[in-house]
Amino acid sequence: MFNLALLKATAKENIRLILAIGTVMMFYMIMIIYMYDPTITDAMKQYLDALPAELVRAMNFDMVEPTFTGFIVGYYYGFLIILFPMVMIMILSYRLVNRMVDRGSMAMLLSTPNPRSMIAATQALFSIVASFVLVLIVVMTAIVSAKFFFEFELDLTRFLKVNIATFAYFVALSGITFMISCLFVEAKHALSLIIAVPLFFFVIQMLQKVSDQFEWLKYLTLQTLYQPNDVLMGEPYILSTLVLISVGLIGYGIGIQMFKNKDLPI
Amino acid sequence: MIQARKITMIYPSKKGIFDVDFSVRENEVFGYLGPNGAGKTTTIRVLMGFMKAQSGSASIMGLDSWNDRDKILMDVGYLPGEIAFFDSMTAMEFLHYMLALRRVKDKTRLKQMIDHFGFDSNMVIRKLSKGNKQKLGLISACMHDPSLYILDEPTSGLDPLMQQQFIQLVKQEKKRGKTFLMSSHSFEEVEKTCDTLAIIKEGKIATIDKVDHLLMQRTKVFTLLLENMHDVETIRAAGYHITHADGYRIDVRVEGDFKAFFEVIKKVNVLDLSIQQQRLEQVFMQYYGKEHDHV
Numbered sequence: 001m002f003n004l005a006l007l008k009a010t011a012k013e014n015i016r017l018i019l020a021i022g023t024v025m026m027f028y029m030i031m032i033i034y035m036y037d038p039t040i041t042d043a044m045k046q047y048l049d050a051l052p053a054e055l056v057r058a059m060n061f062d063m064v065e066p067t068f069t070g071f072i073v074g075y076y077y078g079f080l081i082i083l084f085p086m087v088m089i090m091i092l093s094y095r096l097v098n099r100m101v102d103r104g105s106m107a108m109l110l111s112t113p114n115p116r117s118m119i120a121a122t123q124a125l126f127s128i129v130a131s132f133v134l135v136l137i138v139v140m141t142a143i144v145s146a147k148f149f150f151e152f153e154l155d156l157t158r159f160l161k162v163n164i165a166t167f168a169y170f171v172a173l174s175g176i177t178f179m180i181s182c183l184f185v186e187a188k189h190a191l192s193l194i195i196a197v198p199l200f201f202f203v204i205q206m207l208q209k210v211s212d213q214f215e216w217l218k219y220l221t222l223q224t225l226y227q228p229n230d231v232l233m234g235e236p237y238i239l240s241t242l243v244l245i246s247v248g249l250i251g252y253g254i255g256i257q258m259f260k261n262k263d264l265p266i
Numbered sequence: 267m268i269q270a271r272k273i274t275m276i277y278p279s280k281k282g283i284f285d286v287d288f289s290v291r292e293n294e295v296f297g298y299l300g301p302n303g304a305g306k307t308t309t310i311r312v313l314m315g316f317m318k319a320q321s322g323s324a325s326i327m328g329l330d331s332w333n334d335r336d337k338i339l340m341d342v343g344y345l346p347g348e349i350a351f352f353d354s355m356t357a358m359e360f361l362h363y364m365l366a367l368r369r370v371k372d373k374t375r376l377k378q379m380i381d382h383f384g385f386d387s388n389m390v391i392r393k394l395s396k397g398n399k400q401k402l403g404l405i406s407a408c409m410h411d412p413s414l415y416i417l418d419e420p421t422s423g424l425d426p427l428m429q430q431q432f433i434q435l436v437k438q439e440k441k442r443g444k445t446f447l448m449s450s451h452s453f454e455e456v457e458k459t460c461d462t463l464a465i466i467k468e469g470k471i472a473t474i475d476k477v478d479h480l481l482m483q484r485t486k487v488f489t490l491l492l493e494n495m496h497d498v499e500t501i502r503a504a505g506y507h508i509t510h511a512d513g514y515r516i517d518v519r520v521e522g523d524f525k526a527f528f529e530v531i532k533k534v535n536v537l538d539l540s541i542q543q544q545r546l547e548q549v550f551m552q553y554y555g556k557e558h559d560h561v
Contacts, residue, residue, distance in 0.1 A: 005366035013352070104350030108406075110316060111344035112367045113336050263317040265277075266346070 002122045003114055010126045014095065018130050021088040022137040028080050029072075029141045033150060036071050058206040064229045069155040072142060073162055077228035085134050085170055086198045092130055093177035093194050096123040097259070098187040107266035120259040124178055124252040131170035139163050162231045168244035169226040173198055175251025176222075182255035185262050222247070267292045267414060267445045268313065272322035275312055283308045283469045285322070290447055290462075295440055297460035297477070298449040305469040306449035307347050310418050313447070314344060326414065340368075343407035347418035347449075349399055351391045357402050358387040364406045376409040383431065396423040404432070408439075415439070417448040421455050433458050457481060482522045490531065491515045491538035504530045517542070 048056050056062075060078025063070050097120075100106040109119055139160070146154040177194050184190035201221040208217035208224075218224040225240040268290035276282035283305040290296040300306050311317040312324050315335025324331035326338045351360055361376060380387055383401045394402065400423040407415060421429045436446060436459045450456050456463055457477055464474040473480075492498055492514045501518060502508055506527070510517040514537075520527045531539075 003367065005363060009352070009363055013354075104346060104348050105352060107316070107344075107346045108350065108364065109367065111314065111339060111342070111346075112364070113339040114367065115336050261318075265311070266316050 026141045054210045057209045068152040073232045089174045093181045097181040102187040116260045120256040135167045168241040171248030172244040175248030179251040179255040182258040269325045273319045274321045295446040297456035297463040300466035304466045343412040343415045345407040345417040349403045353392040379405040415446045487542040493535035497534035
């Protein structure tokens with residue numbers, strides 16, 4: 001199914017990228033937690049009111065519940081939680097497939113008697129694990145910071161639900177970019193789409209939030225299926241989460257299949 | 267061992283290989299000669315299962331190159347034309363990694379190869395010279411002791427000493443029953459190791475022949491400095507084509523039978539003699555002109 005030697009080597013090659021993104025995300029989480037002060041959440045709201053309303057809405061800084069958990073989900077999970085992992089997903093997609101083909105290192109891999117599907121599946125697995133690691137870093141940071149540094153009450157159950165939905169979104173997004181990398185194999189073709197597609201979803205989501213007029217845009221972006229505030233407030237999220245995971249797995253599956261049958265100029 | 271049956275594979279740029287047909291027998295050292303862009307690497311890509319022939323078929327050890335590539339590659343050692351490694355690894359880490367990918371545990375062959383090539387395997391790949399990178403590639407092609415070697419320009423980047431080591435390696439492996447397919451753009455290189463040679467140009471096979479046979483037909487151009495016009499006339503009268511004459515310094519084209527030529531020049535006063543290396547183009551011109559059907 002998977003090649004362990006490849007998995008280890010890929011992990012070694014990409015650990016620094018993952019930790020770098022993870023560190024940035026950890027930093028922002030700590031910063032947002034630090035900003036939480038039950039007495040001044042109103043002041044926070046006033047501060048945000050001073051900014052143009054469209055900008056605030058676009059960035060999804062929307063605290064639906066004036067609790068600590070609500071604060072975190074409102075300010076971290078609208079924007080930051082997507083931005084940095086999105087960059088990592090783009091870079092990984094490129095590194096796991098296209099860069100190897102372009103450089104010729106794929107030739108060394110494919111000169112071994114490992115089925116192409118196994119090689120592609122191993123890269124896909126790593127991609128999913130990388131997303132999981134990011135979510136893990138964020139969750140651990142929140143739990144540890146809340147408990148030990150600030151003694152705030154984090155509603156663990158609901159917080160974890162939000163993060164499950166978040167992970168599902170990453171699986172979907174990375175599945176789509178993986179599929180793109182395998183569809184277009186050569187870096188020059190794949191790269192523009194790998195960057196454009198996630199960015200498109202991201203930007204459309206921002207625009208859609210700006211005003212009611214743009215609500216129809218929600219049909220154009222994958223992020224519609226990922227609404228962390230709704231998850232927090234107890235709205236049904238299982239279906240959209242399952243859809244996201246399916247989209248991801250289908251994307252990976254198509255990618256692996258494409259890779260099996262591609263002519264590779266290596 | 268290898269059967270290439272009328273393989274056609276055309277890139278979107280319209281370049282490619284057309285109706286390439288040849289076979290490599292077991293324990294044969296088969297040379298695949300052609301200029302850059304002729305289609306050598308394309309042919310190898312089809313044989314290795316990297317690309318699928320658009321028409322025709324390629325099989326190795328009786329198995330289809332595209333559909334059964336996983337089985338075939340168990341027993342093939344491959345050296346790509348452009349070696350790309352994982353720069354941050356050391357040479358040894360890379361070799362162990364390749365063995366691990368292949369799930370090969372036996373490291374004896376690896377140790378033998380490292381000793382044979384004399385190699386500092388603890389250096390980071392990024393810092394290796396081109397020659398050492400090429401050696402590393404060769405080691406990684408040999409270390410799992412395959413029956414068939416497919417090598418794309420194996421001596422590129424190697425200095426003459428290392429080239430000699432490579433030639434010895436091929437001869438040793440041949441004695442052990444191994445088969446080779448190696449591509450090159452240097453006639454000098456293949457003539458020292460190969461039994462059979464296929465020449466490819468612009469995607470088509472120009473000729474396939476035993477190397478001995480080709481050598482016999484090879485043209486060399488000798489530059490002779492003679493003493494007088496009578497000498498020059500003697501050469502001309504013997505039927506040799508004088509391609510260039512500058513006073514008593516003449517270029518004489520001699521095909522194949524050098525013994526007869528030496529008999530002739532014994533009769534004249536040769537003040538100086540040198541041999542022009544035959545360029546690949548000249549080899550091709552020769553083989554395009556003749557109709558060969560030797561396989």
